[in-house]
Structure formats: C-alpha cells, structure tokens
Amino acid sequence: MIRHAEVIIIGGGVTGASIAFHLTAVGARDVLLLERKFLASGGTGRSVGIVRQLYPTPETSQMVVRSLAVFQGFSDAVGGESGYVDCGVLIGVSTAMRPKLEETVRRQRSFGVRAEVLEPGELARIEPRIDSEHLGAVLYEPESGYGDPTAVTTGYAAAARRRGVRIEQGVEVVAIRTAGDRVTGVETAAGDRIDAPVVVNAAGLWSGAVARLAGVALPIVVGRHPVFVVERDAGFGRPHLVYLDLAGGSYARPETGGLTLTGSLTDDEAQHPMEPELLGGDVSLEEATEVLERTGRAIPRLADARYRRGWAGAFDITPDWMPILDESPIRGFWIATGMSGHGFKLAPAVGEMMAALITGAAPPVNPAPFAFGRFTAESPSGTFVASYLG
Ligand SMILES: Cc1cc2nc3c(=O)[nH]c(=O)nc-3n(C[C@H](O)[C@H](O)[C@H](O)COP(=O)(O)OP(=O)(O)OC[C@H]3O[C@@H](n4cnc5c(N)ncnc54)[C@H](O)[C@@H]3O)c2cc1C
The missing domain is CATH 3.30.9.10 (D-Amino Acid Oxidase, subunit A, domain 2)
Structure with missing residues (x-):
C-alpha cells in the first residue's frame, strides 16, 4: 500500500512523542509517528527519570529550565500526568x-x-x-526531582492524537527512501510505502541503524x-x-x-x-x-x-555527550537522538526545538551546540560528568 504523510517520526519514545506534540503546536499537519513495538518500549521505559538542573552551557541550562516547567505543570500544559516528584x-x-x-x-x-x-x-x-x-x-x-518517563510519553502521545497526529505501534521502518539528496519517505516491515517530505529519526538506541537506512552515519555509541x-x-x-x-x-x-x-x-x-x-x-x-x-x-x-x-x-x-538536533545531510531527514543519558529531562525542550527547526519557526534556544556537523577529528570528547560541570 502507498500512503502519505507530511512528517513521519520514527520512534515512540519520549523524544518522538514530544516532537509529535510540539509539531502540532506550531501548525504542522498530517504527522505520523511510527513505533516498531509500543510507546516507551525503548530506553524511555527503562529510564530512571531524574531531573537535575546543573548543566554547563547556556543552551542546556535554558532547555532544562523550560523542561522542568513543563513537568511541573504537565496536566495543564499537555494533559495527563508526568509523575513529577x-x-x-x-x-x-x-x-x-x-x-x-x-x-x-x-x-x-x-x-x-x-x-x-x-x-x-x-x-x-x-x-x-x-x-x-x-x-x-x-x-x-x-525544585528538581524525578518524573515518570512512560507517563510523559503517553501524555504527549495522547495530546498529539487529540490534535490529529496518527500514532501507529507495531510498525517498523525497514527502509528510508531518498531521491538525490532528499528524503522521500519510508518503507515498513509490513510492506507499506509511506511518502513524506520530512522524516525524523527519533529512534534512540536504534537511531544509528535507522540513519544507516538513509546512508547517514551517526557518531553514536x-x-x-x-x-x-x-x-x-x-x-x-x-x-x-x-x-x-x-x-x-x-x-x-x-x-x-x-x-x-x-x-x-x-x-x-x-x-x-x-x-x-x-x-x-x-x-x-x-x-x-x-x-x-x-x-x-x-x-x-x-x-x-x-x-x-x-x-x-x-x-x-555522542562524542560530547550532548544530543544531535538537526537536519542530516539528506534534506528533510532530521535527527533527534544521541541523548547521552539526558533524554528524559530535556524531552519537552527537545520536542519544542525540533518542531521549530523542522517548520522554520524561531528556535526557543540557540541550536548551534546540537548541530549535526559539529564533530570533527579534533573536537574534544566529553564525559557524562562533564555534562554537569563542563
Ligand atoms: C537506565 C537509564 C536511565 C536513565 N536515566 C535518566 C535520567 O535519570 N534522566 C534523564 O534525563 N534521562 C535518563 N535516561 C535517558 C533517557 O531516558 C533517554 O535518553 C530517553 O528516554 C530516550 O528517549 P528516546 O525517545 O530518544 O529513545 P527511546 O526511548 O529508545 O525510543 C526510541 C524508539 O524507537 C523505536 N524504534 C527503533 N527502531 C525503529 C524502527 N526501525 N521503526 C520504528 N520504531 C523504531 C524503539 O522501539 C523505541 O521505542 C536514562 C536512560 C536509561 C536507559
């Protein structure tokens, strides 16, 4: 079967669900989220969910502050419960x-x-x-504490559905279609072809494998x-x-x-x-x-x-233990991965940032530190502890 969407999000963890929700907030239509198992079945469902605010850069500080406000007021801002303590x-x-x-x-x-x-x-x-x-x-x-990553994911997913996002679980993407340097859609394990001008890789631990489907290499361990x-x-x-x-x-x-x-x-x-x-x-x-x-x-x-x-x-x-939030060299193929152990506490801001970047709206925070192309052979490599203090 050949189907169509304006945006396909691959991955139904907290990142993909947040992106779906925020895309609708900036007016995106015909958004389809594909999850190969079930929502939060990946790293999200295994997370410890700690929300600390100590971050070394202005951008990560701004992102965690924005995210904390969402966790604190989740039922009003999104709907459902974040389980924030x-x-x-x-x-x-x-x-x-x-x-x-x-x-x-x-x-x-x-x-x-x-x-x-x-x-x-x-x-x-x-x-x-x-x-x-x-x-x-x-x-x-x-004010810091911990939340429930699965609840936040299902909260975002439910709110995205209410705003028209289609969420399909048990659907695995097995191919990414391109024409020249542009993405044109995906193919699923069930044999469907879904055409789309925008595809977002939010596949967490599997994002390297998903990127390879488009011939893109991610510097992720x-x-x-x-x-x-x-x-x-x-x-x-x-x-x-x-x-x-x-x-x-x-x-x-x-x-x-x-x-x-x-x-x-x-x-x-x-x-x-x-x-x-x-x-x-x-x-x-x-x-x-x-x-x-x-x-x-x-x-x-x-x-x-x-x-x-x-x-x-x-x-x-990633080499600097910070996410990649950017378009890949394949136009229309976006990357929101490499969360490096911060992906829960930053998820609200990551969704907001990705939605802005994809639709061309003003990003809420300077996206430069999360650029796809920032890694060079000379870049210093980071550590988890350095993601607190620099
Ligand atoms: C043990 C542990 C503790 C953590 N503790 C914290 C913490 O205290 N604080 C914090 O902020 N962060 C923490 N994190 C990190 C955070 O939980 C993750 O960064 C975040 O949940 C990742 O979400 P995600 O949506 O990017 O990826 P995932 O949750 O992994 O979601 C990716 C989804 O993509 C799907 N998928 C993969 N391939 C395909 C395909 N081909 N087609 C369709 N779907 C596909 C997978 O099934 C999966 O559901 C922790 C993580 C772990 C594992």
Missing part, C-alpha cells in the same frame, strides 16, 4: 570540582535555575543520611548503563532526596514501596558498548556489587538495603 536533588562534588561548580551555578542563575551551594557540614539539615566526609561541596536544587533496585530497611524513615554523588560515582533516587533505584555515575558507559536488543536484560552480581558498594558509601543507611533486582539500560552517546 519535586523531592529535591543534591549533587555532591569533590574539593577539586568545587570551583567549577560555583562558577557554573553563578552562570546558571541568570537562566532561572534555583540552586544553592552548601558546605558539606550544612548537608545534615537537608539530608542527614548522606555521608559528607569525602565531599568538597554539595549543590542543592530544591550505545553504552551500557545498568540500574539496580534495592529495598530500604524498615527503619530508614522518609524517602531520601535524589542524590547524585559526582565525587563518589553513584546516584540514588527514591521509588515508591520503600525502594531505591541506583546506578553508576562514573564515565564508563562509552567503554561498554551494548547491543540495543539487550535492553532490559539481566545484570551480573559483580556489576551490582560494585555499584551498591559506592551507593552504600554515599548513603551509609543504604549499605544494608536488600538487593531486589536490576536491568540492563543503555545510553545513545
């Missing part, structure tokens, strides 16, 4: 990191970020269960990032705040049912390439032990927490 985020840094932290936070204030640098000794008044011994300072972001679930002991008391221990290399975020999600905050994901199809698979006891030891040092009360389970997550990582 504004429990506050604490970010522990070493003495060596402290000057950079202070400089970054000073700059971020002009973008509306509310954050306070605390002495390690002051931490006790906010979260006494964190060990401050090894820290040089702690950043406190009272899929790197393993396992998550571990522990059960806090009965005497732990109220849930802890989200804690990102940049000095010690772990994070912990509370979950309902007395659970805590924890994982590594070192920079090793890119050194552990993972086949995307392994997403959600098993983790080894060795991986779990290594991370749980670090988490136990950061929050000693968690050292005896009962290990419940874990799952294999992964990030789509």
Whole structure:
C-alpha cells in the first residue's frame, strides 16, 4: 500500500512523542509517528527519570529550565500526568570540582535555575543520611526531582492524537527512501510505502541503524548503563532526596514501596558498548556489587538495603555527550537522538526545538551546540560528568 504523510517520526519514545506534540503546536499537519513495538518500549521505559538542573552551557541550562516547567505543570500544559516528584536533588562534588561548580551555578542563575551551594557540614539539615566526609561541596536544587518517563510519553502521545497526529505501534521502518539528496519517505516491515517530505529519526538506541537506512552515519555509541533496585530497611524513615554523588560515582533516587533505584555515575558507559536488543536484560552480581558498594558509601543507611533486582539500560552517546538536533545531510531527514543519558529531562525542550527547526519557526534556544556537523577529528570528547560541570 502507498500512503502519505507530511512528517513521519520514527520512534515512540519520549523524544518522538514530544516532537509529535510540539509539531502540532506550531501548525504542522498530517504527522505520523511510527513505533516498531509500543510507546516507551525503548530506553524511555527503562529510564530512571531524574531531573537535575546543573548543566554547563547556556543552551542546556535554558532547555532544562523550560523542561522542568513543563513537568511541573504537565496536566495543564499537555494533559495527563508526568509523575513529577519535586523531592529535591543534591549533587555532591569533590574539593577539586568545587570551583567549577560555583562558577557554573553563578552562570546558571541568570537562566532561572534555583540552586544553592552548601558546605558539606550544612548537608545534615537537608539530608542527614548522606555521608559528607569525602565531599568538597554539595549543590542543592530544591525544585528538581524525578518524573515518570512512560507517563510523559503517553501524555504527549495522547495530546498529539487529540490534535490529529496518527500514532501507529507495531510498525517498523525497514527502509528510508531518498531521491538525490532528499528524503522521500519510508518503507515498513509490513510492506507499506509511506511518502513524506520530512522524516525524523527519533529512534534512540536504534537511531544509528535507522540513519544507516538513509546512508547517514551517526557518531553514536550505545553504552551500557545498568540500574539496580534495592529495598530500604524498615527503619530508614522518609524517602531520601535524589542524590547524585559526582565525587563518589553513584546516584540514588527514591521509588515508591520503600525502594531505591541506583546506578553508576562514573564515565564508563562509552567503554561498554551494548547491543540495543539487550535492553532490559539481566545484570551480573559483580556489576551490582560494585555499584551498591559506592551507593552504600554515599548513603551509609543504604549499605544494608536488600538487593531486589536490576536491568540492563543503555545510553545513545555522542562524542560530547550532548544530543544531535538537526537536519542530516539528506534534506528533510532530521535527527533527534544521541541523548547521552539526558533524554528524559530535556524531552519537552527537545520536542519544542525540533518542531521549530523542522517548520522554520524561531528556535526557543540557540541550536548551534546540537548541530549535526559539529564533530570533527579534533573536537574534544566529553564525559557524562562533564555534562554537569563542563
Ligand atoms: C537506565 C537509564 C536511565 C536513565 N536515566 C535518566 C535520567 O535519570 N534522566 C534523564 O534525563 N534521562 C535518563 N535516561 C535517558 C533517557 O531516558 C533517554 O535518553 C530517553 O528516554 C530516550 O528517549 P528516546 O525517545 O530518544 O529513545 P527511546 O526511548 O529508545 O525510543 C526510541 C524508539 O524507537 C523505536 N524504534 C527503533 N527502531 C525503529 C524502527 N526501525 N521503526 C520504528 N520504531 C523504531 C524503539 O522501539 C523505541 O521505542 C536514562 C536512560 C536509561 C536507559
């Protein structure tokens, strides 16, 4: 069957759903989102959903501030629930990191970020269960927290549908059609040809494979990032705040049912390439032990927490650990991927940005740092930790 759309979005994760929603907001018509499995079945459904605001550049700071406002007012701005919990985020840094932290936070204030640098000794008044011994300072972001990536995706998708977007699940794109240097549409595994002048690659961990269908190479590594679930002991008391221990290399975020999600905050994901199809698979006891030891040092009360389970997550990582939000060298074939572990907290702003770029509207934030062609052999490579402090 031959069909037609004005815009095809490949991928029904939080990125694709946000783009679909925002495209309708700037007047795009005949938008079709194709998802090979079901909404949020990729990295989005495996995400930890932490929303911190500490970012090193004006553009990322502006994007996270815009996104936070959406999470906070999701039911009014979009409809549905974001599951946003504004429990506050604490970010522990070493003495060596402290000057950079202070400089970054000073700059971020002009973008509306509310954050306070605390002495390690002051931490006790906010979260006494964190060990401050090894820290040089702690950043406190009272409005930050965590949200529900699946709920945000389905919220955006439902709102996009109400505005006329067609969402088809169980539809895999297996070919991208081009004529000269222009995209002309896609082909699906079911044998349909869908013609469209604009195709958006929002395929997350699979975006490299999708780009190759159009002959485009993306500088993206899929790197393993396992998550571990522990059960806090009965005497732990109220849930802890989200804690990102940049000095010690772990994070912990509370979950309902007395659970805590924890994982590594070192920079090793890119050194552990993972086949995307392994997403959600098993983790080894060795991986779990290594991370749980670090988490136990950061929050000693968690050292005896009962290990419940874990799952294999992964990030789509670019060389500078920042997304690619741009048209590819194939005209009409747009890229919104390489989220590098930030894709949930930036999703509202990413959708807004992509919708503006695709329709020629004024972008809400300078898109230059997210350009497709920014990587050269000489570009310095980034790290996850550098995505906090530069
Ligand atoms: C374990 C883990 C923890 C994380 N923690 C955080 C966090 O705390 N804070 C934060 O901000 N971010 C976090 N992230 C990152 C964030 O969740 C992701 O960047 C974001 O969810 C990615 O969304 P996406 O829509 O770009 O990709 P995905 O969710 O992967 O969606 C891509 C979709 O494309 C579909 N697809 C692929 N190929 C095709 C095809 N050929 N045809 C049709 N459909 C196709 C897939 O099925 C998939 O559903 C985490 C990620 C993981 C995995």
